[in-house]
Amino acid sequence: MTAERSLSSAVSLHVAGRLREAVQQYLLVLANDPGQSIANDNLGVLLVQSGRLRQAVRYLERAATCHARPVFIRAFERIDVAPAVCLLA
Numbered sequence: 001m002t003a004e005r006s007l008s009s010a011v012s013l014h015v016a017g018r019l020r021e022a023v024q025q026y027l028l029v030l031a032n033d034p035g036q037s038i039a040n041d042n043l044g045v046l047l048v049q050s051g052r053l054r055q056a057v058r059y060l061e062r063a064a065t066c067h068a069r070p071v072f073i074r075a076f077e078r079i080d081v082a083p084a085v086c087l088l089a
Contacts, residue, residue, distance in 0.1 A: 003032060007039055014046055022046060037063045 010025035026043040029036055044059035 003029065003036070006032075007036065010039065011042065014042060019046060019050060034062070 006025060006029045010022050010029060013019075013022035013025055023043065023046060026039045026046070029039040030043070033039075040059045040063035044056045044063060047053070047056035047059065
């Protein structure tokens, strides 16, 4: 499976609410490309949604350093993500 297809699969699983599978797919993408900003961002958001805040910070920070503004800002502007992540800062 190509990197693009793997990421697309992860997003589809995430949207469908199949969170365990989505986590595994995002991790597969990141194993091949640790700097993949969309996978880092989406995995961070998924982990926040799952209440795994400390784990989420790692991926959200990585998304911020990999793709300086748009992805990072999108994650932290989300109402359901920003307050939780700010508590960990």
